[in-house]
Amino acid sequence: MDQQDLSSDDVLRDALEEHGHRFTEQRAAVYRFLSSTDMHPTADEVFLTVRNQVPVISLATVYKSLETLVSCGLAQKLTFGEGCARYDGRTDPHHHARCLSCERIVDVPGSLPPEDVRELDQETDGFTVTGYRLEFTGYCSGCREDDGASVMAWS
């Protein structure tokens, strides 16, 4: 645990320094939590969890810290059109799937190979693609509903 926390802090310290930001206890706590969960928490959920682990932190600071982490490439902000944003501390290639029943967001272990992106690139009509995001909707193993749900895109 200590081992992991230390390396988490080290990763953060390096990334912050590289981007001209300072290492603080609040940012460390936010990053420690975010990089240790796969729950894709909202800013408020991060706040409620982290406030128990550092002497004091405010919701505004959580928002500022999350934005800093995103700008340093240590987190990504996810929006699904259901109110508030969610944050993901994983930085390796992966996608997301949102369960239409329990609303949970789960990580999809695979990823679209770069070659496929390039192939699609050619269809973008003059648009230079530098990145992409792929999100699935459906039902997680716990909520499986076998009511004639076929593959219907653009849910």
Add this chain to the structure above:
Amino acid sequence: MDQQDLSSDDVLRDALEEHGHRFTEQRAAVYRFLSSTDMHPTADEVFLTVRNQVPVISLATVYKSLETLVSCGLAQKLTFGEGCARYDGRTDPHHHARCLSCERIVDVPGSLPPEDVRELDQETDGFTVTGYRLEFTGYCSGCREDDGASVMAWS
């Protein structure tokens, strides 16, 4: 034009009826505008445009109408984590690309073949996929910036 407007209204009337909703002048105006533009407007932009085309409409009604259209499958709500949601009246398979420079959202004419989705489906670890969304980021033809921008996913 009249021809197109009439058919737009007919499409809307049928979809609303099918879902137990009533046809109103406000909903028609919102749908007419949304299905005639590829600008992916925000709710407020829809409001500002449509208010010039119907005797009276309020922003709240625009929000309600847009939600109704989405629930009837006549529009989709897009969120990119930059404040407010955007709406798209196109219902045929297509993707979106967001320019990191001018912030504009353009339609990508192609679409990922269903076979590829199925292939990815197998990587979803028990998750039943019913739909997906693919979004690109990069630079549109007008904003092209050739600064060492390589393919970096999860922007």
Add this chain to the structure above:
DNA sequence: GTATCTGCAAATTTTTTGCCAGTAG
């Protein structure tokens, strides 16, 4: 005729900001 819809304004929700004291480097 009646259930649904609209406009309005107020309320909510989510996120951002200004400012001063505190702290990292």
Add this chain to the structure above:
DNA sequence: CTACTGGCAAAAAATTTGCAGATAC
């Protein structure tokens, strides 16, 4: 030291809601 940060509370932005009158069917 000094510029960057955090807390706090207020503001801003986006969206939703309650309600009374209007309207589609």
